[in-house]
Amino acid sequence: MNHRIDIAIIGAGPQALTLVTHLLQKKPSLRSRIQVFDPSGTWMAQWRRQFAAQEIPYLRSPGVHHPDPKQTLFNFADRRQAELHLPYNRPGTQLFHDFCETVIDRWQLRDLVKAAQIVQLSPLRSTRFRLRLDNSQQVEARRVVIATGGGSAQFPRWVTQVNAHRSDRLCHAQEIALPQLPNLAGETVLIIGSGQSSAHLALGAVKRGARVLMMARRTLNEKLFDAEPGWLGPKYLKGFQAESDWQVRLQMIQKARNGVSIAPELLSQLRRLSRSGQVAFYENCQVSRATWQGETWQVECRQSDVHECLAHQPMDRIWLATGTETDISAHPLMGEVLTQYPNQLVNGLPVLDEHLRWPGCDLFLMGPWAALQVGPVARNLHGGRMACDRIVPALTKATLARTVSH
Template sequence: MYKWIIIGGGVQGCCVASRLLEEKVSKEELIIIDSHAAPMHVWRTITQKIGMSCLRSPMVHHLANDPYSLKKYARTNDYAFPFKGRYLRPRLDMFNQHSLDEMNVLGMQDCWMQETVEGLVKSEGIWEVSISNNRVVKGERVVLAMGVNQKPQYPNWAADCKNKEKINHIFDEETSLPEVGEVVILGGGMTAAHLAYTLSNKSSIQSVTLLKRHPFRIKDFDSDPGWLGPKYLRAYNQVNCYAERRRLIQQARHRGSITRELYVKLKQQVRAGRLHFHTGEIEKAQSIRNSVHIYMSNGEMINADSLILATGAEASMPGENWLRSVIKQLELPCAPCGFPIVSSSLEWKQGLFVAGALAELEVGPVSRNIAGARKAAERIAQNA
C-alpha cells in the first residue's frame, strides 16, 4: 500500500509529486497513475506539434520548489537566450529538460504506473483505485490531478465531418500536421497562433490562413497576475457563493488571447505573404475528394487542402467518465457547475485531494496553469 496515489501525470500531477518526493515521502511510498508511458506526455506532445518555442508564463513558474531553480539551471547549463521578452518567458526546450532533470533526480519514473483509472472507492479508511483488468491500487491518500486536454472541443458544425485526412483537431493525438498544400487553421488563441506561425515557416506549405471568430485579443497572460496573490484573491476568498466564484473565474480568464510577442511574429508572416488572417463564423465544412470546402456564415466559401481545428478542449470535468459515479457514491460536495467544493488545503474528503481544474473554485483562475500547479503542490504538501 502507498502513502500517496496521484492520478494524472501531466504538469499538475508531476508538480505535486515533485513537492511530495522532495519534502514528504520516499519514491517507494508514492505512485503516479497515468495512461501514458512518460511524465508530461500530453504537454510535450502538443507543444512540440504546434512548434511552441517559449512559455507564456515567466521564469519562476516551473516544477521545482525553488522559484529561481530555472534561472540557476539556465546559467549552469549555459543556455543561450534562455528567457525572452520583458516577462522573462523561458525557452520551452529548457523548461522541459529542467522538468525532466528534476524528476530524474527525485526518481519519479520509478513511481510511474501506466494504467487507465476506472474507479475510486474508500474501504475501511483506505483508498482503492480501480485500474484495468479488475486490479486495485491501495493508498492512504489520493490526489486527483487529471488534465483537461483529453477531449478535443469540436464545433457543432464539425460533428459530422471529422476526417483524419483533411479535417482534424490539434489535440487529437492521431493528428499529424500537413506537409504541403493550402492549410486553414481555426482558432484565435495561443495554440492556433503558434501553429499558424510554425506552418507558415514551412517552405513546402503553399499558404496558411488563420481563421478566427473575433479580432485578436492581446493579453500578456491568460489571467491578470493579480490573481496570483492577495490583490484579487483576498476578495475572491471571501465569496461564499460558488456560482459567483465560477462567474469570477470565467470573467478573469483571457480565453482565446495571445501575447503581443506572438502577435508581432504573426504580423511579420503576413507581411511576408506567408500567412493570412480571416475573421468570421463557419457555417459548415465538407471534405470532398482531396480538398476541404469551408462555408462561412456570410456566404463566402474558402477552399483548402486541410483544415486544422485549434478550438481547445471540451469544458467538462476531468475524469468525469468515472468520477461522476464516485461523487454520487461518496456524496462529495460539488458546486452548481459540478466541480468540487474543497477545503483550503484542497481536500475534498478525508485523504482525497485535487489539483488543476478540479481545484479552481478554491485556487482561482490560475489553477489550470503552471502557477496553479505550484499553488496546489504547496497546499497539499503542507497538509501531508
C-alpha cells in the same frame, strides 16, 4: 507491485511533479508511500509531446514557474542565458526540459512513475479507493490525487454533422503533430480558435508552405500571459477567495481570462504574414457547416453576408484549436465518485474544500478542476504550485485529515 498504497497520484505531468517534490520536501518519509500512474511511465511526457507537436520554442510563463521548491531555474540557466526570452525570462523549451530532468533526478523520482493508465476509480466505503489499471491490475489507495491535466478535446457542434469522416483533414489541435505533417505547399488550412495553440499551428502551417485562414469567434485578443500576473498573488486572489458565491467566482475567472489570448510576439508574426497574404484573419466569425466535396472542405460561416468569400475558398484541412472540456462530470474517472459523493458543480467546475478535496472522500483535484479555489491560472505551472500549497498540508498533517464518520 504494491497493491495497497497510501497516496496514488494519477498523471505525471508538471503539476504532479510539483506536488511530489513539495510533498517530499515537507515529509521525506512519504517517498515509499506514493505511487504515480501515467501511461508513458515517465514524467512530463504529455508536456513534451505538446511542445514538440506545436514546435513551441519557449514557454509562455516566466522562468520563476517550475516544479522545484528549492532550486531556481535561473541558477541552472547560468550559462544558458540566451535561452531565457524577454520579457520576463521565459525559458526555452529545451532549457525547461533539461531543468525538469535535474529536478526528477535530484528528488530521485524516476522510479515513482508506474506505466499505466487508470481506467476506473471506485470509492470503497469512505476510506479507500480502488484503481483499475489498463492492464486489468487493481490497486487500493487510501488517498488519490487527480492530476490528469486539461480535459478531453472540445469540438464545435457542426463537427458532428460533417458528411465525411476525414480525420486526416479535420482534426483537433491535440491530434496534430507539425513535425509529422507533409509539405503543405499549395494547401489552404482553416484554423478555428483564437488561443496560443491556434497561433503556433498557424505558424507551423505557413512554415510548411500553406496559406492559413484563422477564424475566431471574437476579435483576436493579445496578451502576454493568459491571466494578469495579479492572479498569481494576493492582489487579485484576496478578493477572489473572500467571495463566497461560487457563481461570482466563476465570473471572476472568466473575466480574468477574458476568453483566450495570443502572446504579442506571436500575433505580430501572424500580422506580418497577413501582409504577404500567407495568413488571413476572419474575426467575429463562426463556421455553421462544413461539407467534404471531392478532395476539399466547403465551409459556410454564420456571417456569410460579411464573409461570403469563405464559401468560395475550398479548404484542404480544418484544424480545431477549440480548447478542452472543463466539465468534471465528463472526466472519465469521475463517474462513480459523482454518484457516491454528489457535489455542487458550477458550470462543470467542482466545489472543493480549501485543500482541494472532494467533499466526503480523500480525493484531491489539481489542474483546471481546482479553478474555483485556485483561480484563473489553476491549469498552468503556477496553478500547480498554488494547488500544492493547499493539498500538501492535508496529505502530511494528521490534524488536517478528513474526519471519517463510520
